Amino acid sequence: MKTAKEAYLDFIKRLTHLISKNPQLINTTLSNIFTIRLIGNKTHGDLAEIAISEFINQYMDDFKSLHVGKDLFRAKEYEEDIRITNKIHNIDFAISLKAYGVGPLQLSTDKHFRMFPRLKTEECPISDPENYFRTF
Structure with a gap:
């Protein structure tokens, strides 16, 4: 395993x-x-991110997670609020936890709100994570 994509x-x-x-x-x-x-609504997002981050720390031994939130990305140049490290391979990657409108809770998204509308155009769900990278 060499890349953040593989770690994700x-x-x-x-x-x-x-x-x-x-x-x-x-x-x-x-x-x-x-x-x-x-x-x-204003507080649940950060608390959800903290909860998922702690879920990873508590139940996924080969990973460590840190909620970086707005402290690290104050200017919000990046949308990701959770930094995850694969402890076996020492590879970092970032994820975000988002819910847009009535859309699903999403791991990973982008600042310009392109993921959920794009997924809605698919005729069938993208269930294979590898297909996500081909789609976008």
Whole structure:
């Protein structure tokens, strides 16, 4: 494994495996995130990012995660708010957790809000992460 793209794909594969084997872990985490959303739209985003970051730290031993939020990207030149390190290969990559309107909760997106509208144009879901990189 040499690239951030490979590290990201490995992360997604392993996250999917973890969730499929232990759905209660993500169900509890997401339930807490959506409960936080009821408190107020302005605060739930950062709290959700922190919750997912801590989920990664607690349940994915080969990865470490840090919520960098607006501290690192104050000018918001970059949209990513979570920095993940593959501890085995020492490769960093960034993800973002976003929900736009009634769209799905997304891992990774871009500043110009192109991902969700683009995915809506697909006739079938993109379920293979490798296809994501070909699509964009």
